[in-house]
Amino acid sequence: MHTNRLINASSPYLQQHAHNPVDWYEWGEEAWQKAKAEDKLVLVSIGYSACHWCHVMERESFENEDTAALMNEYFVCIKVDREERPDVDQVYMDAVQLITGRGGWPLNMFCLPDGRPLHGGTYFPNREWNQLLLQLYDFYRNKKQEALEFAAKLTDGVRNMDALTVAPQIERFTPQDMDALYNLWKPQFDWKEGGNERVPKFPMPNNWQFLLNYGLLANNHEALQFADFTLEKIARGGINDLLGGGFARYSTDGLWLVPHFEKMLYDNGQLVSVYANMLRADGNPFYKQVIDETLNFVSRELTDANGGFYSALDADSEGVEGKFYVWTKAELVDILAADEPLFSAYYNCTEAGNWEHSLNILYTKTSVEAFASEKGIALAAFEALLNRCHTTLMAARDKRVRPGLDDKIICSWNALMLKGYADAYLATRNEQYLQSALANQQFIATNFLQNNRLLRIHKAGKNTINAFMEDYACVIDAYLQLYQCTFDVDLLHTAQALTQTCFDEFYSEENNLFYFTSKLDPPLVARKTDTGDDVISSANSIMADNLYKLAYYFGTTNYKTVAEDMLAKMAQQLKKYPSWYSRWADVALMQAFGLYQIVIIGEEAHQLYQHFTDYLPNAVFAVSINGSENLPLFENRHVQGQTLIYICKNETCSLPVTTVEAAMGLMQ
Numbered sequence: 067m068h069t070n071r072l073i074n075a076s077s078p079y080l081q082q083h084a085h086n087p088v089d090w091y092e093w094g095e096e097a098w099q100k101a102k103a104e105d106k107l108v109l110v111s112i113g114y115s116a117c118h119w120c121h122v123m124e125r126e127s128f129e130n131e132d133t134a135a136l137m138n139e140y141f142v143c144i145k146v147d148r149e150e151r152p153d154v155d156q157v158y159m160d161a162v163q164l165i166t167g168r169g170g171w172p173l174n175m176f177c178l179p180d181g182r183p184l185h186g187g188t189y190f191p192n193r194e195w196n197q198l199l200l201q202l203y204d205f206y207r208n209k210k211q212e213a214l215e216f217a218a219k220l221t222d223g224v225r226n227m228d229a230l231t232v233a234p235q236i237e238r239f240t241p242q243d244m245d246a247l248y249n250l251w252k253p254q255f256d257w258k259e260g261g262n263e264r265v266p267k268f269p270m271p272n273n274w275q276f277l278l279n280y281g282l283l284a285n286n287h288e289a290l291q292f293a294d295f296t297l298e299k300i301a302r303g304g305i306n307d308l309l310g311g312g313f314a315r316y317s318t319d320g321l322w323l324v325p326h327f328e329k330m331l332y333d334n335g336q337l338v339s340v341y342a343n344m345l346r347a348d349g350n351p352f353y354k355q356v357i358d359e360t361l362n363f364v365s366r367e368l369t370d371a372n373g374g375f376y377s378a379l380d381a382d383s384e385g386v387e388g389k390f391y392v393w394t395k396a397e398l399v400d401i402l403a404a405d406e407p408l409f410s411a412y413y414n415c416t417e418a419g420n421w422e423h424s425l426n427i428l429y430t431k432t433s434v435e436a437f438a439s440e441k442g443i444a445l446a447a448f449e450a451l452l453n454r455c456h457t458t459l460m461a462a463r464d465k466r467v468r469p470g471l472d473d474k475i476i477c478s479w480n481a482l483m484l485k486g487y488a489d490a491y492l493a494t495r496n497e498q499y500l501q502s503a504l505a506n507q508q509f510i511a512t513n514f515l516q517n518n519r520l521l522r523i524h525k526a527g528k529n530t531i532n533a534f535m536e537d538y539a540c541v542i543d544a545y546l547q548l549y550q551c552t553f554d555v556d557l558l559h560t561a562q563a564l565t566q567t568c569f570d571e572f573y574s575e576e577n578n579l580f581y582f583t584s585k586l587d588p589p590l591v592a593r594k595t596d597t598g599d600d601v602i603s604s605a606n607s608i609m610a611d612n613l614y615k616l617a618y619y620f621g622t623t624n625y626k627t628v629a630e631d632m633l634a635k636m637a638q639q640l641k642k643y644p645s646w647y648s649r650w651a652d653v654a655l656m657q658a659f660g661l662y663q664i665v666i667i668g669e670e671a672h673q674l675y676q677h678f679t680d681y682l683p684n685a686v687f688a689v690s691i692n693g694s695e696n697l698p699l700f701e702n703r704h705v706q707g708q709t710l711i712y713i714c715k716n717e718t719c720s721l722p723v724t725t726v727e728a729a730m731g732l733m734q
Contacts, residue, residue, distance in 0.1 A: 076525040077147040078472045079115040083124065088135035090145045093154060101142040101179035107206050108181070111138065112155050115472035116315075116328035116378040118387050119189045120172040124383075126192040133196055140203040141499045148173070149377060149530055150523055151474055156594045160224045162186045176202050181591045182217040183224065214303040221591055228595045230635060237637040238630075239654040244419070247644040247651055249290060252510035252647060255292055255660040258319055260299030266326070267317040269300055270334040276376050276648040276655075278344055279683035283659045290347070297344055298586060300337075301356045309393060309459055311363030312379075313337050314372040322431055324421055327388040327469070328381035331368055331479045332602050334360055335375075338486035342493035346660050346681035352433065357490050361499065364483065369476060372523060373505030373512070375483045381468035390469050393459075401462050403731070408448070409455045413439050467583040475524040477514045477533055480506055481540035488547045495676075500551055507548055507557075510541060520573075532587055533573045535580045535596065538564055539608035545640065546615055550687055553672070555695040558619055565616060565625070568609065578631040579606050595734055597636060603649035606632060610653045615686050616665050618714075621698040633657060637676055652683075659684050660715045665691075665699050668709025677726045686731070 072084040075092055082089055091097035093110075101108045111128075113120035127133045137143050148155035148171065148588060158175040161183035162168075162405045166186070175186035185202060205211050254262045261267045275292045281290035300306065303322025306316050313333050314325035338360050345353040368376045382391040395417045399406050410416070412434075415426035432440075439449040487503035490496065513524045517520040520533035542561045543601060549557040571584040574595070582605060583589075596605045610632040616623035633653050640654060642646040662685040666675050673690045676689070693700035703722075710722035721733050 071453050074529060074604055076523070077115075077150050077474060078144050078146040079113060079120075079149070082115060082121075083128060084256050085671060086124065086128045087138075087387040088143050089134075089138045090129050090143050093144055093146050093151055097144050098143050098179065098181065104142070104485075106140065106142050107181060107184065107202060107258065107610050108179060109141045109143045110145065110146060110154070110175045110177055112158060112175070113171050114149050114378070115470060116330065116379045116380045117171045118326065118328070119170075119243070119595060121382060121385075123189050123195075127190070127195045130192060132193060133199075135197045136196060140177075140199060144201070147474075147476070149472075149479075152536065153534055153587075153590060155273055156582060156596070157224060157592050158186065160227050160592075160594070161220055162188065164220060164223045178214070178217050182215045182221045183218070184213055184589070187733050189305070191419075201214060213569040215433075215660070225592045228597070229517070230597070230639065231356065239633070239658040240282060240571050241658050243641075244284060244651075244655060244658050245286075247641065247654075248277075248280060248284075248286065250641075251644045256320070257292070257295070257423050259285075259320070260292075260296035265318075265320045267305075268318060268601055268603060269313060269316070269333055269337055270645075270648075271340040272599050272648045272652075273645055275340045275343065278340070278347060278681075279655055282347060282681070282683055283655055294350070296346065297341060298350075298377050300354070301341070301352070302430045302432075306356070307363065307457060308428045308430065309391075309463065310366075311359035311361075312367070316383075319668050324427060325388075327391060329363075329375050329379040331364075331375050332482050334368075335486035336482035336602075337487045338483075339489040342486070342489035343683075343734065345493045345681065350424060353499045354494060357494065361490060361502075363503065366469075369502075370473075370509070372512075373509040374475040375506065377469070377472040377474050377476055377479060383410070383467045383469045388421075388425075388427075390463065390466050392421060394419070394424055394426055395426065397462075398426070398459075401458055405451050406453055408441070408501055409441070411426040411441075412452070414538065429443060439713070450635055451709075460617050461688050473525070475509075475513075477510065477520055477522050477524075477537040477546055477566075478602075480510060480514075481544040484510070485540075485544040485547045488544070488551050491551050503548055504553065507545070511560075511643040514541075515560070518567050519568075520564070523646070532584060533582075535568065535582050535605035535609070538568050538572070539580075539605040539612060542612045542616075543608050546612060546686075553675075553687075554696060558616075558697070561612070562616060562620060565612065578628070578692075580609055597639070597650075599647050599649040607636075607647070607649035607653060611649065611656070614653065614656050614661060617696060618661060619688065620684065630657065656684055661686065663699060663714040664729065665686065665703060665714065665719075666690075666709065667700060667703050667712075668705070669707075670709040674711070674726065676707055678729075680730070682733070 068085050068087045070090045072080045072090050075081055080575055146154050166187055170188040176184050187251045256263045275295055277289045277293035300322055303315045305322045305325040310359050312329045315324050339359055341353045341356050381387045398410055403410055413428040414420055419425045421427050430643045438445045484503050484506045487499050489497040493554045513529050514521050520537050521529045521534045522531040522537055522612050542564050545557045545561040572580040579595050582594045599607055613625040613629035636650050640650045644651055664685055664687045666689045671691055675689050688699045690700050693704035711729045712722050713729055714721045723729050
């Protein structure tokens with residue numbers, strides 16, 4: 067058996083390649099120095115542990131002795147886990163998209179010895195890969211000047227991709243502007259299956275979060291209805307593991323039926339948040355079930371003993387995608403016996419299968435209540451049958467070979483899950499959810515936070531890699547939301563200290579935006595600025611949101627000025643492509659409709675806060691018994707023997723009131 071340098075890597079993805087015959091290096095100076103010394107092209111091969119096509123290419127090419135011999139002879143080969151090094155992934159993904167017009171993983175980029183990209187793509191079948199290796203070796207050896215010139219142009223293209231069209235005047239968003247954004251986006255809505263009109267379908271929680279917020283603030287029932295419709299479709303589809311909980315990364319079809327079976331922490335954290343906010347907005351008990359089942363999965367399968375959250379579950383088990391999750395009709399008959407006909411009818415399982423090879427993915431078209439009524443069955447009896455079947459099938463599934471677990475703990479993804487737990491607590495008041503959030507906050511403080519700077523990765527007791535802007539933005543966001551649960555002012559002070567680090571190390575005065583990488587880290591061939599709201603919102607849109615809120619907590623007008631400058635910088639892009647900038651659209655909502663600060667102070671403050679149960683998308687709370695916390699919002703507001711509520715907006719506060727009803731009336 068071969069063993070290469072990756073045997074010492076901490077990343078599970080890199081360790082998966084430790085026995086390839088390829089002479090892999092980790093990203094670092096050693097590989098680049100070798101390439102310069104030997105004047106060889108460098109292959110930077112990027113993937114992640116739950117990536118199905120990464121595994122396929124490994125089996126076909128990187129485990130192939132002949133292919134490995136070509137790679138070792140003609141190239142210096144570097145393996146990168148994109149989840150550890152999103153900065154490296156960003157640069158070379160931009161290059162691949164310029165070359166091919168599309169992206170994805172595995173990402174394979176051939177570079178000059180100085181790191182500038184030359185040629186690349188995503189998945190290559192073995193025969194094409196071997197041909198490409200020989201062609202690129204020959205091109206660099208015999209046409210080096212041409213190669214250098216092409217790499218220079220491509221690198222300039224990567225550096226210029228972040229350039230933005232900026233309006234000549236600072237723009238402020240109005241409610242009418244938000245209506246225009248919605249009307250531009252609306253034709254993309256899929257009113258038959260939910261989500262946007264495209265395949266594959268990604269859950270995109272930031273999209274539905276914006277529609278929920280906009281619908282409530284603009285009193286747009288249609289926007290609320292579509293967000294609700296989409297969230298129900300996703301939750302009833304095969305993309306949601308209806309047996310064990312947890313959402314897969316995306317649906318390969320337009321029906322939310324056939325998922326790409328990998329389960330990522332970041333999807334589940336963000337989806338819990340949007341389902342929790344929708345539960346608070348419309349009270350649909352089905353969403354509480356979705357939250358409970360998802361967090362049960364996270365607790366059972368993705369939670370470290372010390373409160374950290376693991377990254378992902380693989381799509382494959384026994385080398386077959388989805389094998390852990392799917393059933394033949396015969397298996398269901400054998401396992402469920404007399405209960406099988408109704409179970410299969412409800413979950414749409416048939417002899418022919420609803421997927422390939424006569425296999426069935428569990429999904430539902432309707433509620434338990436509607437199905438029981440349609441079949442003329444007592445609801446309690448049908449619910450008892452489903453509970454029996456779930457227990458029996460979970461026991462059978464637990465005997466199968468499990469998908470691989472990526473047990474590295476990523477700072478930003480943990481923050482997204484922490485925020486999910488905080489939102490779930492606010493929606494359900496389930497104390498266990500708050501305890502899980504607090505345990506994770508302690509994990510972050512212990513393992514990632516050092517002298518007001520963050521680290522990105524925790525694995526096997528080691529904390530490695532300096533954090534990126536995404537990590538800072540997500541942790542600050544999570545701490546602000548956890549403050550809404552506990553009103554521990556230390557969370558705000560930590561958020562403010564991390565914000566100062568962002569300004570010191572990441573902020574560009576010239577661009578009015580934050581770079582993805584710190585100025586203290588070794589530079590790559592391009593320093594990127596993250597602005598598009600993909601499945602994870604951009605670091606800059608999250609940070610603009612954070613700055614708006616921190617400005618009001620600390621009375622720091624500079625924070626609000628920077629947030630508004632950032633939003634103005636993005637205004638033209640947002641007005642053209644609202645679905646791709648949906649977290650920016652949430653920031654625009656705060657500008658258009660204003661941000662309420664609800665200050666509750668007095669002996670009964672915490673009890674009174676519990677009665678604010680409505681979801682308020684443009685409000686932050688500050689709660690104190692006596693105002694002793696060092697926050698401007700509490701100054702001169704404590705009256706002995708009274709518990710008072712102040713409603714503030716646009717630097718102006720109302721006279722205090724004493725009831726939730728009166729306070730809500732001031733915010734109409």
